[in-house]
Amino acid sequence: MLKDLFKKAKYISVPMAKRAINEMGDGDNMEEYIICVKCEKKISAEQYENMRKVCPLCGYHTRLYAVERLEYTADPGSFDEKYNNLQTLNPLEFEGYLEKIEKLQRITGLDEAVITGFCRIGGRETGLGIMDSNFLMASMGSVVGEKLARLFEEAEERKLPVVIFAASGGARMHEGIISLMQMAKVSAAVGRHSDAGLLYITVLTDPTTGGVTASFASLGDIILAEPGAVVGFTGRRVIEGTIGHKLPDGFQTSEFLLSHGYIDKIICRTDIKKALAMLLRMHGG
């Protein structure tokens, strides 16, 4: 199952940065370059891949597919995927919703907007959830909520910590109020896991907004974030529409949250696995 996932993802994996071939050389030392979408400078594709899709010049963190994140995080071969047998229904009978889901399943190789399971990080066993913004902006519907609730419940039974990489546009509007109820459901499961004395770490990635910010993403015992990630409750454009003027650069970024006391630490993607392993170890995992 997971092998298929990797294969498919590799096949469709097109980085956000545009690929370009440097033809300035004489043909022998043709090297592959990409153009960073942020600083628009040429960077070596190899270096970019080695840095886990972080621009070596400006530090821009490209949005990842969940399978890439998994590859960067879990110890090789340790991931046991769970709860990928849940099929979304259509409580509002919203036209085209299920067709949209099926299409996204085909394109991304994912069953829904979050991958859940158990793995080892630096040798420590943990529950792991990774959201994928390529799947309907990783909005939270019934299946995303159910997978996460089951992850916390099973982690509680097995007395294991949970690590979640959050990324989401918020509630899954196609499921109406049922999507809102997922916030309550997952938050309650987080509470139960926490009451058992177990560690929960969230890593906020670009973008984390709306109902996911207003539920499990903000409830980690320790909250880490990637540099420059947009994290907030209300979307920037909605706020600008309400207040009638533009918001400054840097509003609702990881750095903004850190300065206001809402996250513990900003960590570059290349160091996240090391940090997670250390924190898990410090909590006796």
Added chain:
Amino acid sequence: MSNINNINSGELKLTPREEAVIKRYEISKHKNRPVVNDYIYKIFDDFIELHGDRGFSDDKAIITGLARLNNICVTIIGHVKGKNTNEKIASNFGMPHPEGYRKALRQMILADKFKRPVITFVDTPGAYCGVSAEERGQGEAIARNLLEMSRLKVPVISIITGEGSSGGALGIAQANKVLMLENATYSVISAKGFASILWKDPKREKEAIIKQKMTADDLKSLGVIDGIIPEPNEGAHKDPATAAAAIKTSLELHLEALMKMTPDEIYEQRYKKFRSMGFFNEN
């Protein structure tokens, strides 16, 4: 294309049931719709308002306090919407800042300590969307309430009286029993927002009201709410005293049942209720 334009301009062919949904929506938005202060004094005795979140300020968009329901001491929490312009501005049109949710949470934690039930009145267009709210962690404040409400070992009853919109409503509505006035609405987003996001067309508001299933009977069949409280003919604004009496009767009934449960049973009932929400098949 011409069909879609017809729908946009409001020439929707509605079934009688759909007409009734629209009617309820309009009643929920009536300018004289009773607000939380109309209900508190009609339902409870000896209400004493308690202020502040002990961290930042006293958010006027949320009222908290103590009162007696017959002989039972209860904690009351509600969204505040004013009736005249001054009151509306003072209460920020019922849109709390993070400190409003933290004020509510402070009272819920005290209710748990002193083992008294919590009654919440839900009526908000949503949590406030602005710079100050983001700076002070609107997402964190709502998230914290969801987690802490799930932990309470005292009965919590929420009544959606007007509009229960989005996380701003849920932030005080994770209750053992969620009740709704007959003409209230409860949704993940406003009808206009639903139409804008999913159809890229805010003018399809009417269709969104129906599609979104935001009225009480639809939500009851979805299993999101536990009971519907009847309103006087043509709506609560026609006769607030009768509406308040109906709320009181319903509260007495549900509270009596909940107070027979042990603290652990109360916790489990609330956990299982929200845990079971979701529509999916398991292959």
